[in-house]
Amino acid sequence: MENFLSEPDYNEIRNNIIALTQKEEVLICTNSFDVDSLTLSSLVMKYSSGYTFISFSSSEQCDLVLRNETAGRWIEVQSKKYFVGKTSFSSFFSLSVNDLLSILTGVMTSAVQERRQLSEIEKNLIMNSQSLGVTIENNLKIPNYKQLPLSISLMLSLDPYLPDISGNRVNAIKLVKELGGDEALKLEDLNETQLNTLMFRILGSMSKYTQATRDDVIASRIFYMEYDLLEMVFVSLYELDVHGAGKIIEMVFNPSFAEVMVDEFRSNAIKGFSFNVKEGKSIYKVETSLMSPQLAHLVILQQKMKNKPVVVVQGDKKFSSKFFFPELDGKGLAQVDGVD
Numbered sequence: 001m002e003n004f005l006s007e008p009d010y011n012e013i014r015n016n017i018i019a020l021t022q023k024e025e026v027l028i029c030t031n032s033f034d035v036d037s038l039t040l041s042s043l044v045m046k047y048s049s050g051y052t053f054i055s056f057s058s059s060e061q062c063d064l065v066l067r068n069e070t071a072g073r074w075i076e077v078q079s080k081k082y083f084v085g086k087t088s089f090s091s092f093f094s095l096s097v098n099d100l101l102s103i104l105t106g107v108m109t110s111a112v113q114e115r116r117q118l119s120e121i122e123k124n125l126i127m128n129s130q131s132l133g134v135t136i137e138n139n140l141k142i143p144n145y146k147q148l149p150l151s152i153s154l155m156l157s158l159d160p161y162l163p164d165i166s167g168n169r170v171n172a173i174k175l176v177k178e179l180g181g182d183e184a185l186k187l188e189d190l191n192e193t194q195l196n197t198l199m200f201r202i203l204g205s206m207s208k209y210t211q212a213t214r215d216d217v218i219a220s221r222i223f224y225m226e227y228d229l230l231e232m233v234f235v236s237l238y239e240l241d242v243h244g245a246g247k248i249i250e251m252v253f254n255p256s257f258a259e260v261m262v263d264e265f266r267s268n269a270i271k272g273f274s275f276n277v278k279e280g281k282s283i284y285k286v287e288t289s290l291m292s293p294q295l296a297h298l299v300i301l302q303q304k305m306k307n308k309p310v311v312v313v314q315g316d317k318k319f320s321s322k323f324f325f326p327e328l329d330g331k332g333l334a335q336v337d338g339v340d
Contacts, residue, residue, distance in 0.1 A: 009082070010121055013092050016078045020063055021047040030055040031066035031089075033322040033330055034113075035236045038245055039106035040066060040089040042252035043099060054245070056322065056330060087119040095125060097132045101224055102252045104129065105232045108222065112159055112233045113294075115301055126222060135223045140202070143231035145187035146223060151176045153187065156269055158234050160217060161299045162205040167273035167290070175201055209303040227258065235265045237294040241321045244331040275299050280340045284310045285318065291333060293320045311336055 017040075020027065027048055031037035033056050044064060045052035055062065065076035072085040075092065084092070090106025093099065107122050118126070130136065139145070141160060142153040154165050155172040165171050176185050178201075179194045190198065199214065206212040222229040239247040239261050250257045273290035277300060284305070286296040293310040300310065309324035312333070320336050322328045328336070 010092065013075060013077065013082055013084070014094055016080065017044065017064070017092060018094055020044060020077055022049055023063075025050045027052040027064070028055055028062045029053070029064040029066070030058055030062040031064075032056065032068050033240075033245070033326065034068065034109075035240055035248060036088045036090050036106040036110040037066040037068065038240070038248050039102055039252060040064075040093055042249045043090075043093045043102065045249070046099075046253055054249075056326070085119065086114065086116055087121045091119075091122050091125050095128060095132070098255065099252070100129055100132050100134070101227060101232070101255045101258055104134070104222065104224065104229050105236050105251075105258075108229045109233045109236055112230075113237075113298065129224075133224060137221050137223075138218060139221050140187065140198075141217050141219050141221070141230060142187070143234065144228035146228065147226055148186075149176075149183055150179075150181065150185050150187050150190075151183055152270065156231070156234070156266070158295055159230070159298055159302065160202070160206050160212070161209075161275075161302050162202060163208045165202075165205055167269070169270070169272060227262075231262070232258070234269075234295060235261050237298070238265045238268075238290075238292045240323070241292040241294050242332055244322075244329075246331075277305075279305070279308075282308065283339050284308050285313045286310055287313050291319065293333075294323055297324075309339075311339065 021044055027044065027050060029041035029044055029052065031041050041054045041064065045054065066089050067074040072083060073087065073089060075082045075084055075089065088107045088110035090103045093103055095103065107125065111118055126134065143156045145153045151172040154162065154175065155167060155169050157166045165175060173183055179190065179197060181189065199217065202217055203212050236248060247261060251261060269290060273288055275296055276287040278285045284300055288296055291312055293312055296312065297310045309320065311318040311320040318336050318339065319333045321333055322330045325336060328334045
């Protein structure tokens with residue numbers, strides 16, 4: 001029987017998922033090819049007492065089924081079906097310090113990709129995570145300003161996307177110098193006048209594609225150790241696109257692997273990037289050196305364009321991932337033909 005819940009019974013779902021991991025037999029989890037559902041399936045695999053397999057094709061014999069539909073999400077576990085609305089799958093796993101980074105990355109990736117506010121369940125989870133070392137502060141939506149120089153944070157900004165600044169190190173440094181700083185300047189070094197000037201320049205850049213206000217660039221920022229959860233969204237989308245499901249699974253099993261993922265993303269993004277978007281009949285074709293269809297899609301959604309699959313174009317070849325084309329394998333970018 002399907003349980004239609006305006007507010008899903010968090011404890012019941014969580015307890016059923018925990019009970020699933022304790023079954024001493026083969027478990028099969030089926031889900032779509034996205035960071036959030038892959039995170040929950042990987043957590044079940046991590047703690048399963050038996051053998052666990054993750055499948056991206058539907059099967060009537062699966063022990064855990066995660067479905068993400070237009071109307072919202074469904075979780076099927078222990079033969080019970082729950083409608084959980086827009087709440088991320090990752091937020092239904094039991095919170096612990098060992099899995100905190102993975103769970104929060106799944107939660108925030110879901111919210112950012114879907115351009116939505118956090119659900120009450122997700123807000124409560126994040127508030128509770130403060131006892132495990134998470135810090136929350138209201139500040140600019142630029143990635144990891146605690147660890148990185150301001151110029152690099154601005155350059156790596158993908159949400160919001162800042163035309164002529166994001167991906168452009170020269171212009172990012174130029175902006176910092178206009179504020180009276182140098183390449184080592186950090187956000188925390190700015191005085192009120194400098195912060196207001198920076199805010200004005202960010203809003204001016206965003207105005208090239210949307211009507212933005214202060215509320216669009218100031219948000220509750222979530223940090224855990226040296227990690228910024230906004231940057232982890234970009235990192236996880238990039239890694240899933242380029243390398244496939246294995247990287248996300250590895251981070252769930254070994255949270256310190258996130259350092260490797262962050263380093264790879266930064267080393268590629270810091271070389272510079274842009275997005276030249278052309279709309280086709282059924283897809284968006286994007287010329288970019290940052291080979292991530294999902295990151296390009298994130299930029300496209302901010303510009304209020306239609307929601308279509310994205311392919312990255314290099315010369316006369318097109319590449320995309322299983323996120324947009326389910327028929328592809330999940331091992332990373334693959335060439336796609338016959339789409340326009």
